[in-house]
Amino acid sequence: MSGRRCVFQCESKSTLFGLPKVDCILHLVDVVFTVKCHLTFNLHCICRRLVSIARSKKLREQQGKVVLEGKRLIRSALDAGAVAQTVYFSSVDALRELPLDKLSRTSIVKVRKEDPKIWSDLDISKNIIAIFKRPEASHLTFSEEKYGKPVPLTLICDNVRDPGNLAAVLRSAAAAGCHSVLLTKGCVDVWEPKVLRAAMGAHFCLPVIPSLTWSDIPSHLPKTATIHVADNCSTTLTEDNNTVIPQQQKKPSDYGWVRGHQYPRKVEYEDDDFCGFEDYDSGKSLETQYYYIDWVARHTGLVIGGESHGLSREALRLAERTGGRRLLIPMVYGVDSLNSAMAASILLFEGRKQLLSLLREKR
Known part of the structure; x- marks a missing residue:
């Protein structure tokens, strides 16, 4: 001195x-x-x-x-x-x-x-x-006076590995007033410097719980929660443009981001990708619908997959068990896909709109 x-x-x-x-x-x-x-x-x-x-x-x-x-x-x-x-x-x-x-x-x-x-x-x-x-999310406080009362909507990030994408997803979840964000193992570290900087404080606007296994996920959701997934399947529309008839891709990991036309992306996979899942039907029983048709009711979970690896089979299993659906964002022909962060933003704000509408109707 x-x-x-x-x-x-x-x-x-x-x-x-x-x-x-x-x-x-x-x-x-x-x-x-x-x-x-x-x-x-x-x-x-x-x-x-x-x-x-x-x-x-x-x-x-x-x-x-x-x-x-x-x-x-x-x-x-x-x-x-x-x-x-x-x-x-x-x-x-x-x-x-x-x-x-x-x-x-x-x-x-x-x-x-x-x-x-x-x-x-x-x-x-x-x-x-x-x-x-x-x-630790359990040791933090999130002021409703400052951020408003959250809506019963939980975002689940499945293998989101890009720091920029995860940061953008966190900002969207905070802006949409989500209840919480759950990150599965395989996601980029939420405390990585690039994520912290780009998220602009979103880490401290809502509970963010990292490094979860799929067996951990249900314990962070109400028992009555319904889980939906962002869809990446090809589609054919009926004449009324409301009904979606999915043309399923080869495997669940094709559903990691959102597409808008009927030609599936050609992707090569290793045999190991299917290890242990030979008896799984790739979630074919899940209905596919447009994202703007009502899909929220009570507490709702939304799964967004990473762009490199897509959704896991566990995500589709969870959606199937809870009566969830594939949510499709339609796009013009010739546009290949939306990235994870953009898809999450569209779906989260649509979910918020639908939940607030339901709450107004109950009053």
């Missing part, structure tokens, strides 16, 4: 400012708390720690930590009840915009302005970065 101008006051327990740590008192927004200021020779260790946690799923899981960048994302996490362990800031202005009363047990470290540029792989780095205890 010696020789450096600061906008906050420093009081040292030692007369020597050359110590590795200096206890400082911040006077910001009438909140006083202890700040640990590290000198520059500690920055290499800090940098290595941040980058390792941010980039390694294994380390995130082993250490139970995640890295959040930027005041908006950090504030959203704190408001939801996530626990910040360490905050690194280069600008007091950014720190001032956080709910400081929720940082009373957090180590807060002042760093140089150029340090976040070294730590972050963003083109425009943030001036505040924080390490949080890995949040």
